[in-house]
Amino acid sequence: MPEGPPAGRSGGYNAPTAGSSPTATEERQPWPPAGSPCSDRPPAAVARAGQEASLPVRYVQYRGGEGMLAWALHRISGVAIWAFILLHVLDIWLVGANPDLYNEVLALYASPIGRVGETLVGAGLLYHALNGLRIIVMDFWPATTVWHKQLWYACWVVFFVVGIPGAYIILNPIWNGVPA
Amino acid sequence: MSGGVRTTRSGRAKPGGGGWELAIWYLIRLSGLGLFVLALAHFTITHFIFDVTVQESDWILDDRWGSLLWRTVDWLMLTLVIFHSFMGVRTVVGDYTRGGLRTALTMALYMLALVLFAMGTMVVATLPFPVK
Numbered sequence: 255m256p257e258g259p260p261a262g263r264s265g266g267y268n269a270p271t272a273g274s275s276p277t278a279t280e281e282r283q284p285w286p287p288a289g290s291p292c293s294d295r296p297p298a299a300v301a302r303a304g305q306e307a308s309l310p311v312r313y314v315q316y317r318g319g320e321g322m323l324a325w326a327l328h329r330i331s332g333v334a335i336w337a338f339i340l341l342h343v344l345d346i347w348l349v350g351a352n353p354d355l356y357n358e359v360l361a362l363y364a365s366p367i368g369r370v371g372e373t374l375v376g377a378g379l380l381y382h383a384l385n386g387l388r389i390i391v392m393d394f395w396p397a398t399t400v401w402h403k404q405l406w407y408a409c410w411v412v413f414f415v416v417g418i419p420g421a422y423i424i425l426n427p428i429w430n431g432v433p434a
Numbered sequence: 435m436s437g438g439v440r441t442t443r444s445g446r447a448k449p450g451g452g453g454w455e456l457a458i459w460y461l462i463r464l465s466g467l468g469l470f471v472l473a474l475a476h477f478t479i480t481h482f483i484f485d486v487t488v489q490e491s492d493w494i495l496d497d498r499w500g501s502l503l504w505r506t507v508d509w510l511m512l513t514l515v516i517f518h519s520f521m522g523v524r525t526v527v528g529d530y531t532r533g534g535l536r537t538a539l540t541m542a543l544y545m546l547a548l549v550l551f552a553m554g555t556m557v558v559a560t561l562p563f564p565v566k
Binding site for chain 2: 257258297332333334335338340343344346347349350351353355356357362363364368369375376379380386387389390392393394423424427432
């Protein structure tokens with residue numbers, strides 16, 4: 255598989271990469287493809303030129319590599335945060351509607367399982383925020399797309415530098431109790 | 435951006451032709467920038483600066499939402515997060531469904547978004563201020 259766009263080239267992901275895929279000798283395919291119901295699928299889901307894959311195959315066919323992982327994790331974390339937002343607006347609504355019930359929910363958040371959950375929500379939020387910034391950078395300064403992998407690695411550096419101490423702060427009370 | 439890179443590895447490709455979808459494309463990014471600051475600050479306040487255990491309803495009433503400024507900030511965050519998250523999930527729904535199912539799910543999402551926005555607005559706007 256091609257390892258992302260070749261350096262110094264602004265052709266982007268759909269630009270054919272020499273000799274590495276069936277698209278190599280084809281015209282660059284427009285993206286999103288005509289008739290595509292949606293444009294947010296990773297470029298890999300586009301059936302390779304001249305190869306009309308069966309429908310299920312077209313849906314599961316991904317190019318792999320960092321770009322696909324960045325996309326998949328962005329989507330998974332996004333949907334997970336959305337699900338948490340549903341819960342979170344409800345629990346904050348309870349502060350007005352039923353404060354005692356809110357306090358009971360808060361006790362669940364403060365429990366060991368709750369803290370593990372918050373750590374996961376925080377991890378999803380942090381990844382989504384950092385990778386979202388990376389997407390914005392590449393959308394508005396397309397030339398930086400050449401560095402999409404490096405930008406992604408930079409996201410992970412920040413993720414762990416911020417995330418590990420953060421996880422420690424949230425999880426520590428499980429073993430040592432809440433600091434006064 | 436004409437003639438440039440039309441896709442990114444993990445974003446939604448910029449819709450062509452202008453109009454509603456293009457506006458949403460820009461607004462997703464704009465609200466994302468806002469949430470980068472607001473949501474991360476929110477998580478920092480509610481998990482790193484204050485432990486979860488202290489954030490009982492009285493604490494929200496007296497401290498967290500004791501000022502109009504913080505209520506405004508949180509309401510702005512509510513607005514951005516409802517737009518950003520529901521429009522994001524709408525894109526996901528649009529990817530994996532089509533036809534009547536997609537229409538039904540999208541409409542259900544819009545309804546749910548309105549209900550949640552109303553609930554959040556209700557509590558941030560009507561919770562009484564502390565009596566000093």
